[in-house]
Amino acid sequence: MTDDTYLPRGLPDPVPSPEGLGTEYWAATRNHKLVVQRCQDCRTWQWGPEIICRSCGGEKLGYEQVSGKGTIFSWQRAWHPVHASLKDAMPYIVVLVELADAGKVRMIGNLLGDREQPVQIGVSVEAVFEDHPGDHPFTLVQWRKT
């Protein structure tokens, strides 16, 4: 566990939806595992989690572990703080990562390392687990170049 997080504390903490979507994902990240929702009937990956399979309409959905390897599909570098807790954290990089071994689903995270580094679409990255301790601990999935 570490207090050394990419963005300072104070942003809204992730919680599952009122329907419970995301519960399994956030439980898995606590154990430093990356999982993606997958239809147990037609085997289609989907993200974000939904209550039925968007592909076949099936209701037998599960979560399966994936490698945590992906490529940068898009990105942005935020320079203007839009939240009080970010005032001393600018700039920061956000990446949209495509997971090759999970049906090309895309996840958002921060790109670790130099905040002013050049970023290129198509570059390979891997998941890094960032623990946020506290009364309601959670673990974010971040990304670093490989």
Add this chain to the structure above:
Amino acid sequence: MPRDTIRGKVAVVGIGETAYYKRGQSPHSEFKLCLDAIRAAARDAGVDVRDIDGFSSYSDDRNDAMRISSVLDLKELNYCVMQWGGGGGGVMGAIANGAAGILAGYCDTVVVHRALAQGQFGRFGQAMAMPVAPGEWGHVMPYGVLSAAQLFGMRITRFMHEHGVQQSALRAIALACYQHAQNNPRAVMHGKPLTADLYDQSRYITEPLHLYDCCQENDGAAALILVAAERAREFTDKPVYILGAATGSAPAQGATAGGISYHNAPDYATANFKTLAPRAYRMAGIEPNDVDVVQAYENFSGGTLMALVEHGLCEPDAINHFFVPENLTAPHGKLPLNTSGGNLAECYMHGLELAIEGVRQLRGESCNQVQNARIALCIGGPLVAPASTIIFGTDAGTNP
């Protein structure tokens, strides 16, 4: 068209706006602004405000029809509808919904309205005030993706990557809007010209969006009055007809604009007009090259660019060549764009001011008038779902 449509059957006969203010500078409450714009539109139309019997708005407008109709002492309230979807995606849809109410016979005189007081209420340019990030948002907000620019920016980045779009194309949109605003005394940025150097030196909000690529935050209100086409000449000798409209989304564009499913849309680098634009053109019976003037919503200039491409106004491989200020400015540009200054430089009235400017162009009353403008295309907020688009014409039976 294989079946009956709205084409030519409903007209805009009145437009009204309050003064436009920088965020927080309105001396009036949002509701007062709303009433003022509605009364201004009724005056412009020569309509007794008590004869308004229909309301249409969008983006969860706080100024509800029941309160307005009570305060204005309307004779009857026969229709009140709200377009689904946050942001300005639904603006042109709200006009189309108003027209649909008239065409269906539910009501006779509709006001389409929008009021914003970002001083009184929250700012759009700041993080949404949420104590926790549930569901869709939990996969986005903890990474600092909190504001509209951040929610939509990566679609723009991806589009620019796929088509080799240069920053100069985005800059051209900002320059055109600011240039038009210099001739528009109503514009908040009137008297504040923008140059290419100023743009280049301006700070990033989030790469690739500079300060001047992002809409303003304003206070004010706008409204327009719709009646059936056959009644239009009772009110004005310059009716502006709705020729075509479309509201909606391409497949699976996400459950929440900017939530994680939004970022998993099968077609990501889109402003979400690929299904809508052909539908609106088909209904209007026109082609993209029949459009004389365009008012296209700028939440962010990159989204505007994508919307124009998806409306067939520029081929993707010609973007860098086409998007230069000379092509986008009235009166001589090939595609005069946002001739009042738009969201960037006139006022961010959630795009309703763009529809009003489209009407003004067809009446020949713009401060950046396009000669003999007969067809105006008005595009609602890009990069969201649902999005909406509408085509206005000077002639109900226009057949170019």
